[in-house]
Each structure stands twice: as C-alpha cells, then as structure tokens.
Amino acid sequence: MQWVTTTQVLEELKASNEAQVWRRFCDHFRPVVVNFARHLGLSATDAEDAAQETMVEFLKAFRDGKYDRQKGRLSNWLFGVARRVILNLRGHQPLERLVADKTTGTSFWDLIQDDHSIKHSWETQWRQMVLTKCLEQARRELDSKVFEAFELYALSETPVDEVAQLLKMSRNAVYIAKSRVLSRLRQLERQFE
C-alpha cells in the first residue's frame, strides 16, 4: 500500500471527491475501527457495519467543517465517532446478542469496564495501525537485508551471532541495521501522525 500521511489523506479528502481518495481514507482507518469494534465484543459483520458507518459519519462531519486538525488529533476525533456509532448499534441489538457467554452470565456491558478501558483499547488499536504502516513503509524503503537483520535480531530476538552468520554480515552491521530501522521508524511515525 502506498505511504500516505494522515495530513495528506485529510487534505486530499477536503480537496477531492474522487473514489480513490475515499478508498485510501478507508484503507487507512477502517481496520482500526473494525478491530476496535471486535475488541468491544461486536460480531464480525456488525463490526464491519460499524466501521462503514463511522467512516461515513466522519466524512460528513469533516466536510461540514466540524473537525479542526489544530484542536486535536484525528485519532481522538475518530474515536469519538466510532464509540458513538458502536453504542448506537448496540442499542438496536436484541438482548441475547449482547450476551457473549450465557453460561457465565457475562454480558456486553460486563466486557466494558469504564471509559478509560475503552479509550485504552482504541489507543492500542490505533498505535498498532500506525506502527504497522510505518513498518510496511520502512520495509519498502530500506535494503531488504538490513530489514531482515532487524526483524531477526530485534523483533524475533534471534542471537546476534546467528543473524550475522545467516545473513553473512558482521555483528556490528547487525547492530547498525537495528539502529537504522528503528530511527527510520520513529521518523515515519512522526510523519504519519
């Protein structure tokens, strides 16, 4: 997927009506909402519906000028919309659908402790999405050997000697690879947000 920052996506959305822009926006943020809804206990189909509605609600608000980038992060705004949509959707569900496990009596409401945990859940999904996109972009940008060294050593925690031997590079080169990828990830992270 092409690397596009949040700012770019929003600017495009403001300036253009093209389907391509809409699709890019959805590609960016829809999975977060779907995962968030799933995390809150909605079924897969309902989660998809919730995400679709969130996207449409946000677009309407954005075009009406209700969302101002200067006043807060997009993540927070989208969270507000998604939360409202999910709770509305829940309101239309029959009671049985909300009971996740009848045997233990755990209900949908039992899964949601408080606003703080909802917010935490959202932040986790958002963060995961951002890091995923940054990793994807770093993988595209950097030399494949460098990225592989990073994956093996830093993420999979393979011993440095093994990585060096496997990729036929020096130990120091493995450490440099790790440092380079992480530095680039931080840059990309800043760009994205």
Next chain:
Amino acid sequence: MNCPEQEVIEHYMSGELTDVELTEFKTHLQACPACKAKVAEADTNERLLTELRTFGKQIPQASKYSNTEVATIDRAQSFLGDRYRVIRKVGEGAAGQVFQAIDTVLERLVAIKFLRQKPKHDAKVPDVCKNREVFTRKSPVDGADSEAWREARLMSQLNHPNIAQVYEIGELGAQRFIVMEWVDGLPLTEAWKGLQLQQRLRIYLSVLDAVAAAHRRNIIHRDIKPSNILVTSEQKPKVLDFGIALETLERIEEGVYRGTPSYSAPEQISPPVKIYPATDVFALGVLFYELLTDTLPFPQTDAKELFQAIRSEYPELPSAIQEKIPIPLQNICLKALEKEPQKRYPNAQSLSDEIHRYLGGEKIWSRPSFLTDKVHQEVFYHRQKLKVWHDNELLTEKEFDKLEGIYERMISPPDLSIIEARKLSLSQVCLYLGGWVVVLGSFVLFYKNWEQIPRGWRPMPAIVATAVMVIFGIAMWYRNESRLSVGFLATANLLIPITILLTLAQWEILSPAYYPWGEESIAEGLRKSKSYLIVGNVQLFTSSLCWFVASLVFLRTTRSSIFLVFSIIAFLAWLSTYYIISGMEDWTTDIVAGRYLFPHIGLLILGVILDRHRYVKYAWPLCVVGLAGIVICLSIIARSDKTLFFWLWPTENIPEWYGKIIMTIMEGQKDAELLGFVCNGIVYFCLAHICRLQATRLQRGLAQVLNWLGPIHILATLRMLDGVVESETRELIYRILLPIASLGFVFGSVARQMKSFFFSGLAGIAAAVHKFTVEHLDKSFAWPVSLIITGIVWMFVSWLVPRWKANQALKRKG
C-alpha cells in the same frame, strides 16, 4: 580514543560492558557529543522496540494486514452444504475471501469466492455523498459486491481454455459465492523464469488469445498483470480476475482509477479516464517488456513518479537491457506501449497477429512512433545536407534524385494493401491459384488450332476471362478492396498477352511473314505437326508491347510491384523454355560439366573471401559467375546418363564393393537423374543457409537466389520422371505426384511465407497441366474452357468464403 562501534553502544545499553570498558566508554561520551547523541537515540529506539515487541509477531506480518475474518472455514462450509468440502483459505481481497474446496459430486478441486455482504445501513449515507455517484456506488463494500457479481457474470460468458471458468454462482441468504475452476499455478512472471524466449512467447500468445476472446465479447479486463495470470505446470496460462472488467468497447469514467499502477495505460490514469481495448494492450505491452527483459518498463516505485513516467516518458529500449532481443519483437513491444491508444494495436488479436507474423518469418511493419519520429528527424537533416551537396555540385542530378527518392520512400508510410497483397494468406493463395488456373486454361488454347470450332469463337474464352478479370479488378479497386483488386488485375495482366496473341493468330491479324524462332526447321516442324498454334513475330511483338503497357498502367495505378514481377517471370519462363530445348542436351556432357564444376566453386569461394575483406565490387561478378556455373554444371550432371556416384568416382577402376552399393541404391542408371536433381535442390538449400549465416549484403542476395533454386530443382525431379518412367504404376505416380506436390508447395508456402515455394508450385502446376493436355486432352476445346471457368469460380470462392465466414462470426457474436 576513536568513536566506539555500534556494537559497543548496544552493549552499553544492555549493560553488558565490563567495568573497564564502561569507564572508558563513559569518559569518551563526555568528550564526544556525537556519541552522546547516538546513545540518546538508542535509548529512544529501545522504547519503540519494546512497544513493537509488545504487539508481538503480529506486526512484522502486518504487511498482509487483513480485515477481520468474516468467514472462517467452518462458516464457509456451513453455507456450502455437502456439495463442496472446503480445504483451506487461499486469499482475501476487497471483494471477498477465496477458499480452495473439493467438489464432491464431480470430484474436482474448485476455488470458491465468498463475496462480502452489503452493509445494512445504506440509508445512512450522508447527503453530501449521495449526490456523488462515485461515492455511493464505489464505496468499498458496496462497490466490491457489485464488482464481484459482474466478474462472475462476465467470466461465465467467456468460455476459453485460457480463462478460468466459472462453474456456479450461488446465493444462500445474504451470502453470495462463486464457484470457479481451481488453477494450481504460478504468476506469469514467476512461471517463465528460466524459460527460453520461444517458450515464453508460446505462453504469452495463449494469454493474448484469452484476452482477444474477451475483446471479441466487448469485455475489457483493465487489470492485466502477472498475478492475474496463473501458469500451470503444463505451461498453460489462465487469466483470472475480471473483477474490474468493463463490458463495453469504449467508455469514459470520470475520476475513477482502477487497475494496477505499473500496468496502467496513460488514459487509465489521466482524467477523464477513457477505456479502450487498447488499454489492455498497454498492460500486455508491459508484460511483453517483462518477457523480453525481466524488468518493468517503468520501474519507478513512487506512485507520482510512476504515473508521470507512464504519461510522458519512453521506456528504455529492451535491446539495451538484453542484447539478443530480436529487433522486430522490440518494435512490437514498444508499439504496444505507445502513449496514445490510437497508435497502439487496437486489441489483443492485432498484437497476437503481429507476433505470429514475426514467428511466421514475415516482415513486421510495426514502427514505434518515437523511433519513426527519430528517423524523420534524421532524414530531414540528411536531405538538407543533400541539397547543400547538390548545390555545390558534389552530387550529380541523377545521384541527388536517387537519394531523394530513397529518403522519400523511407519516410512515407507503408501501403498496407500492398503488404497485404504480398502476404501469402490462405485466401490470397487461393485467389492467385484460381488466377493461375485461368491463365493456364487460356494458355492451353495455344496447343491446337481447334479446327472444329468456328474461327471467330476460338479466342473467346480467353477474351471473356480477361474482360471478367479487368472489370472485377477495377470494381474492387473502387470498392477499396485493394487486395482482391490486385489479384484480379494480376490475372488480367497475365491474360492480356495470351489473349492478344490468340486473337491475332486466330483472326489472322498481322499474319506472320516469317516465324520468330529463327530456326526455319523448328518452325516448319511445328507447322507440319499441326499440334501447336503458330504465331508470327509481329503478333508476338504487338502482344508483348500491349502487355508491357498494361503492366505499366496497372503498376502506376496500384503501385503493386507484383505486375512487374509477374511480367518478368513470364518473360523469363518463355525464354528459358527454348534455352532448355536447344541447349543443354546437345552441347554439354557430364564430363565437361564435371571439369567446369570445381573452377566455378573456386570462383564462388574466392568471391565470398573478397566480400569478407570488403572488396565487394570484385566479389559480385565472381559470385554471380561462380554460382551460375555451379548451377549449370550440377544440372548437367544430374541430367546426364551416368549416376552421380559414378561421376564422383570417374575412373573405370572403381572398387567392386563401391559398384555394388551404387547399383543396389540406384537400381539402374536412369534413376540417377531424379536423385541428381533432388541432391542439387538440397545442396542449394544448404548453400542458402550458409549464406544466410554470413550477414553481408552480397551473401544475402546469393541466399535469396539459392532459396528459389532449391524448390524448383525438387519439382524439376518430378517433371523429369516423364523421361524415365517405364511402368504404368510409375506413370500414375508421376501424374498424381507432380500436381499434388505442386499444390503442396503452393499451400505449404502460407505457413512461413515461402514465396519461392509458392511460385515453384505454380510452375509445377503449369507443367502438370501441360503434360495432361498433351497426353490426353489436346483435342477437346472444353478442356481449356473448363480450366478458365474453374479458375474464375475458384477466385470468386476464395473472395466470398472469407466474407461469408466473417458474416457468420458476426451473427454468432450478435
């Protein structure tokens, strides 16, 4: 102290340094701001890394990030019931998920695509979106759903061995699915790794066939790329994913981009988006470029740069990447990658035809516009120089005119009707063959005086045939059917001298005062035999003159050199007949020829050596004389009474074993003639091949001559049977074999455009007609008339059958 390596910083961060190392490192840090910054960065990096590790192994795999699993295998199975047993999930796209399954009834593997369900809240689409068709129709879920159904519908229309077949379209409640042919294969570019160019081309042509089938159904694929073409282990490609295909031949879609960037045509990425079958041709051109070079024509990874390059830049020449790429294939590839769709091949079939033309050994006329533009620029520059040289009298008027003419021809576009007329397609060959039969039929009218027919009627068949040919030739010309027109007019052109000569002779106009062949005895002999119609030299002169004028008129009108070629061939055939009758048999022997053969071979070799050393002006005469001498000597040897083997060992004292072998093989000396001519034909083919390997102009010319000699000598063998046949069976073989072999040469010439075989075949047919007429039908006036009628009917059939077939095809499509 030098700055420590990254490894030391890492060890410092993880607390793995010894006390001594730690002290040393800290001391260095205080003095080195750069290392201090590195440590601070490493610290921040560590925090990010901890976060990444928290998300676990999910993150590195997230490049294949998918939406939540809407349908698991169990759920998929619950929709399908007993008929299909799901094995595994094989993929997921915007339109839905794909599973591999077993069709338990027909016991075969199938691919089942589950389409995403429609959202339940379509009504909540905001007004701002509702006004815009693009947003309401193309929102991911809704759009994907309709696209997938369209894909299924379009694919089910296409029944082609290279398109993945749709077996069933199902719907259970809200869940829709498509059951398709399971294709176990590799993406195209993966599959052709390690394959030779010819093997790759074979696969590619199958892909073109598939896309051409879609184009014939007015379907444009719009997303042709390697991953949408799977190649099975039997090297059979299957085109998949008609998900974004369009069911119209031309369409404008404002503001909608569909496709894969690297394979998108300029018109696909520039608003307003216009889609043509040529849009697919561009993607096929990109594939062809990859086939030739293993790289993309536009390798840019950034989308903006890529689109810019597709719109305005030319790709690197394939031959600059892979030296051995045949230039015609490069030109075909670049023609498919033209920026303007009008300049590309109009559809996949045209592209396929062009590649087939190359494989069939025909000349390719595709010229990529950026190459022709360059030629035009260069020619313009050269012509200006020519003018300066001419003004300064460095060039004569004649030289200047000649060079101007050459440059004019270089930049004028090729006349497609002439190219088409020169091409040996089946219908074209049938047309010419019909024409040739008409000519032969008219020629047979010379065989007798036809005393039983009133004098005024005797030349009538030829006159009528000529009139028919001229009228239809002109009518076709005005109907822009140039190919047919050339066929009819060429026949008329050959008929004109025959008809005039017949008319003059039979109606006793310009009656002969004396006979043209000079030898009084031959003319007298012919007159006494009463078997041939005798014409006078004034009549011959008149008809030749009329023929020449007619040739010029036709040449001037149609600009087809076939008239010139036919006239020359007919004239040379006339002369060579008398040369053979009066020449070779009387005053040459195989002994004399044997003596002259080696000197001529020497001359030819010397000519070739001189040519290799760039003394072309001395090489030409040596080669011509050498080759002519070799041909004459070999023909005499083959025609002689002695066997070729005996000639090779000319002394009388041959070993006994050698004599026995020869006698066993030959079964008599007379067969030597047959073997000799066949051997000569093969020798000429081999020589032609050797000459073609050397790429000088002179040797290419020699190869062309030898190419003509080969088939002529092989057919001549059959003609020679006339002299050696003894039994009835062999007579039958001769009568049947010569016409069949000749027809084989004529129709066999189509495959590789072998004009030498085509014309040799026509000569063979003429020989067979002559033999048949002389032996059996020399008294029947119906025989030439029936030949003429058969030829005319054959010509019309070869004209009308392709039209009828085309009409039938159109009706079927309708």
